Amino acid sequence: MMDTGGEVRLNKGRRYGLSKSKITAFEQCAKKLWLSKHQPELAVIEGGAETRFAIGHEVGDLACRLLPMGVMVEAEPDLAAAVTRTRELIDSGWSEPIFEATFEHEGVLVRVDVLSPTSDGWAMAEVKSSTAVKAYHLGDLATQVWVVSNAGVSVSSACIRHINRDFRLVRDQDYSGLFQDTDCLAELIECVANRASVVAAARTVLAGDEPVIRTGEHCSTPFACEFSHYCSRNDPPAPDWPIGLLPRTGKSIAVQCAEEGIFDLRDLPEGRLVNAMHERVRTATVSGKVYHNLQGAIEATKGWAWPRAYLDFETIGPAIPRWIGSKPYQQTPFQFSCHIESEEGEISHMGFLSIDGHDPRRSCAEALLEALSHDRCGSIIAYNASFEKRCVLELAEAFPDLASALNEIAAKIVDLLPVTRNNYYHRDQRGSWSIKAVLPTVAPELAYGDLDVKDGGEAQQAWLECAQAETTPQRRALLKAGLETYCERDTEAMIVLLNHLIGRGGGA
Numbered sequence: 001m002m003d004t005g006g007e008v009r010l011n012k013g014r015r016y017g018l019s020k021s022k023i024t025a026f027e028q029c030a031k032k033l034w035l036s037k038h039q040p041e042l043a044v045i046e047g048g049a050e051t052r053f054a055i056g057h058e059v060g061d062l063a064c065r066l067l068p069m070g071v072m073v074e075a076e077p078d079l080a081a082a083v084t085r086t087r088e089l090i091d092s093g094w095s096e097p098i099f100e101a102t103f104e105h106e107g108v109l110v111r112v113d114v115l116s117p118t119s120d121g122w123a124m125a126e127v128k129s130s131t132a133v134k135a136y137h138l139g140d141l142a143t144q145v146w147v148v149s150n151a152g153v154s155v156s157s158a159c160i161r162h163i164n165r166d167f168r169l170v171r172d173q174d175y176s177g178l179f180q181d182t183d184c185l186a187e188l189i190e191c192v193a194n195r196a197s198v199v200a201a202a203r204t205v206l207a208g209d210e211p212v213i214r215t216g217e218h219c220s221t222p223f224a225c226e227f228s229h230y231c232s233r234n235d236p237p238a239p240d241w242p243i244g245l246l247p248r249t250g251k252s253i254a255v256q257c258a259e260e261g262i263f264d265l266r267d268l269p270e271g272r273l274v275n276a277m278h279e280r281v282r283t284a285t286v287s288g289k290v291y292h293n294l295q296g297a298i299e300a301t302k303g304w305a306w307p308r309a310y311l312d313f314e315t316i317g318p319a320i321p322r323w324i325g326s327k328p329y330q331q332t333p334f335q336f337s338c339h340i341e342s343e344e345g346e347i348s349h350m351g352f353l354s355i356d357g358h359d360p361r362r363s364c365a366e367a368l369l370e371a372l373s374h375d376r377c378g379s380i381i382a383y384n385a386s387f388e389k390r391c392v393l394e395l396a397e398a399f400p401d402l403a404s405a406l407n408e409i410a411a412k413i414v415d416l417l418p419v420t421r422n423n424y425y426h427r428d429q430r431g432s433w434s435i436k437a438v439l440p441t442v443a444p445e446l447a448y449g450d451l452d453v454k455d456g457g458e459a460q461q462a463w464l465e466c467a468q469a470e471t472t473p474q475r476r477a478l479l480k481a482g483l484e485t486y487c488e489r490d491t492e493a494m495i496v497l498l499n500h501l502i503g504r505g506g507g508a
Contacts, residue, residue, distance in 0.1 A: 016037065016107070016203050016206040016207065017107050017108070017109060018107060018108045018109070018199060018202060018203065019108070019109050019110065020110050020111075020140055020143045020144060022036065022037075022202065023108070023139070023143050023198060023199065023202060024136065024139060024140060024143075026198070026201070026202040026205065027136075027139055027198070028218060028221070028222065028223065028225070029213060029218050029219070029225065030201075030202075030205045030211045030213065031210065031211040031212075031213040031227070031231065032225050032227055033202060033205055033206065034205055034206060034208075034210055034211055035210070035227045035230070036227075037206055038206075038210070039230075042227055042229075042230045043226035043227060044226055044227075044228075044229045044230075045226055046224055046226070049226075051457075051460075051461065051464075055129050055319050056129050058319065058320060059127060059128075059129040059163070059319055059320065060113060060127050062175060062178070062320055063113065063114065063125075063127045063161060063179060064099050064114070066175060066176065066178075066179070067096075067097045067099075067114065067116075069096040069097070070096055070097035070098065070099050070114070071089065071094070071096065071097075071098055071099065072099045072100060073085050073086050073089070073098060073099065073100045073101055073102055073111075074100075075100070075102070075111075079102060079109060082100070082102035082111070083102045083103065083104050083109070085102070086098065086101045086102045086103060089101075090122075090153060094117070095117050096116075096117070097114050097115065097116045097117075098112075098114075098115045098116075099113065099114060099115075100112070100113070101115035101148075103147050103148050103151040103153070104147065104151065105146070105147045105150040105151050106150070106196070106199060107199075107203075108143070108146075108147050108199055109147070110143060110144045110147045110148070112124050112125075112126070112144055112148065113125055113126050113127040113161070114127065114161065115148075118156045118157070120154070120156045121153070121154030121155055121156035122148075122153055122154060122155060122156060123155075123156055123157045123158075123159070124141070124144060124145065124148065124155055124157065124158040124159070125158075125159050125160075125161040125181060126140060126141050126144065126158075126159070126160050126161065127161045127162075127179075128160055128161065128162045128163075129162075129163060129319050130162050130163065131162060131163045131164070131165040131328060131329070132162060132165075132182075133160045133162060133182045133184065134222070135222070136222040137160050137184075138184060138187060138188060138191060139191065141158050141160065141184055141188060142188045142191035142192045142195060143195060144158070145158050145185070145188055145192050146192045146195035146196070149192070155185070157183050157185050158183065158184055158185040158188060159181040159182055159183045159184060159185075160181070160182050160184060161179050161180075161181050162179065162180065162182065163178060163179060163180075163319060163328045163329075164177060164178060164179060164180040164328070165327070165328060165329075166327070167321070167327060167328055168321070168325060168326070168327050169321040169322075169323065169324055169325065169326055169327075170324065170325075171324070172324065175320065178320070178321075178328070213231075214235075215228065215231050215232050215235055219231065219232075239263045239264035239265075240264065240266075241264055241265040241266055241285050241427070241430075242254065242263065242264065242265065243257050243262070243263065243264070243265050243268065245265065245281075245430045245431035246265070246273075246278045246281055246282075246431055247277060247278070247281070247431050247432070247433075249275075250278075250431060253273075253278075265281070265282055265285050265286075266282075266285060266286050268282055270282075277421075280425055281425060281427075281431060284425050284426065284427045285427045288427060290424075290425070290426045290441070291424065291425040291426075292423065292424050292501075293422070293423040293424070294423075294501075294502070294503050296422060296423040297419055297423040297424070297501035297502050298502050298503070300418075300419045300422070300423065301414075301419060301498065301501075301502060304378070304379040304381065304414055305378025305379045305412075306341075306342065306343040306378050306379075307340050307341060307342045307343070307376065307377050307378055308340070308341050308377065308378060308379050308380075308381055309338055309339070309340045309341075309371075309372055309376075309377035309378075309379070309380045309381065310337075310338065310339040310340075310341070310380075310381045310382075310491040310492075310494040310495055311336060311337075311338050311372070311380050311381070311382050311388055311413070311491065312336060312337050312382065312383070312388070312487060312490040312491050312494075313333040313335065313336045313387070313388055313391045314333065314334060314335040314336070314456065314459045314460075314463075314483065314486075314487050315331035315332055315333050315334065315391065315456075315460075316331070316332055316334055316460055316463050316464070317329045317330055317331040317332065317460075318332075322359070323359040323361065324359075325398050330394070331387075331390075331391065332360065332361060333360065333361070333364050333391045333395070334353070334354045334355070334360040334364070334463055335351070335352060335353045335354070335364075335459070335463075335483060335487050336351065336352050336364065336367070336368060336371075336487070337349070337351045337487040337488045337490060337491040338350045338351065338368075338371045338372065338491060339488075339491040339492060339494075339495055340371075340376065340377055341495055345505075347495065349488065349491075350367075350370070350371040351484060351487065351488060352364055352367035352368070352371075353480065353483055353484060353487075355462075355463060355466035355467065355476065355479070355480055355483070356466075356467065357466075357467030357468075361395060361398055361399070362398075362399060364395065365395040365396075365398075365399055365402050365406060366402070368392070368395070368406070368409065369402065369405050369406070369409075372409050372412075377412070378412070379412055379413075379414050380409060380412045380413045380414065381413075381414055381415075381416050381494055381498065382413055382414075382415060382416065382494075383415070383416045383417050383420075383435050383490075383494055384415065384417045385413050385414060385415035385416070385417070386415070388413055389410050389413045392406055392407075392409050392410040392413070393406070393407070393410050396410070416494055416497065416498060417433060419498075419501060420433055420438060420497065420501065421433045423501060424438070424501055426438070426441035426442075428440065428441050429441060435490065435493055435494070435497070436448055436455070438497060439493045439496070439497065442496060442497055442500045443493075443496045443497075443500075446489065446492065446493055446496060448486070448489065451482065451485055451486050451489065452478070452481075452482035452485070452486075453479075453482040453483055453485070453486035454486070458486075459483060459486060459487070462479045462482060462483050463483070465479060466479050466480065
């Protein structure tokens, strides 16, 4: 739910009020707290933050709707009034849940998502859109327990109310069972006891000069810091080819090498890396020569039957299931692109896109069967194919009458990613084998920079905007065109990449 994060000027006359979000910022990095107060204009909000906030609000609103007898404490005309209103409800013997119950202690203000009366006090619930309790949730909850307890309210339990990953929507708009509570009060005893010292330290930071703190892992844990651009401006220039770009365990290797004063991959001596893939990346980086095992790629794909279909889905995974039979965050396909290539090099394309906000699954499944009917294709090629296979199998589960044909499609899916990873590397991939990293090294004219929709996250944003009733027809048409071009580029890229890997002319 919403945390105002605002400065609190209540009855203590303290210069720097604090909130739950401010204390969370301090525990991530003292400099983050200081900048958020003294130079907030330096913040750069990364793409995706807005979506996370929107999901949080949507989940919080639903948590309230599931308790219809509860009352909301409005922050009107200000937060001081919210504190007073909360106290009035508690003192009056209110016997139903209170939403955004507002408390202040020692200049720290918190708004409790849900405060419910029990036989021996009040139960606190902090609503989260995650499917499990995360470590940083406990700090948030400890701050609330500390403030509420010191405000004279007996806390009988304190839980994280998170989404139940096993929930499945059975009836339209029936979300009973979507949330589950994990009581954390017993875990918080030591953390609550330390809150006073944490608050004092935070206030000392706010009253002083800008802290001098070097950038590091804390800049992205547990959240990407909005001040990272500012803090990194005076960092020493990064090496051109940092050791950390090595796939999988590269970061840990980089830490070890930094202790020896080695930071650039090109400075690692031959034989230092025991992992064959790491050594392949190092060699290509040092020499500038592309690693391309032509025969290995041919052998890996020689059993792929013709005609070959190239399949890519775009999906939406709402935190709150929208459609009967779906689960929280289940990736539901609303679009696919399918190129079909004959052995003679002839290429055709079929696509599907649903952007009206209605359940797209049945239409998607039927269009998929039309595109990939038994006599139209042999092998079905995807990039990181476990995702496409899961989409097809979940469609089969949703529609038993189509299951047999859909399962046949799933059985034909093969994966281009391991073929690429095992047989190709260009140093400009910088340790990544995502198709967006590989494609510019093979066909730079097909890179994604010229597209209106450039990645899966932007595709999801486009779908969400299209599905809103207030979106104009003109805007929806523009988004539709962007989605179609983007998804088609993904399957076009696979054709070009595979033909390059096996030394076969042709493309989309």
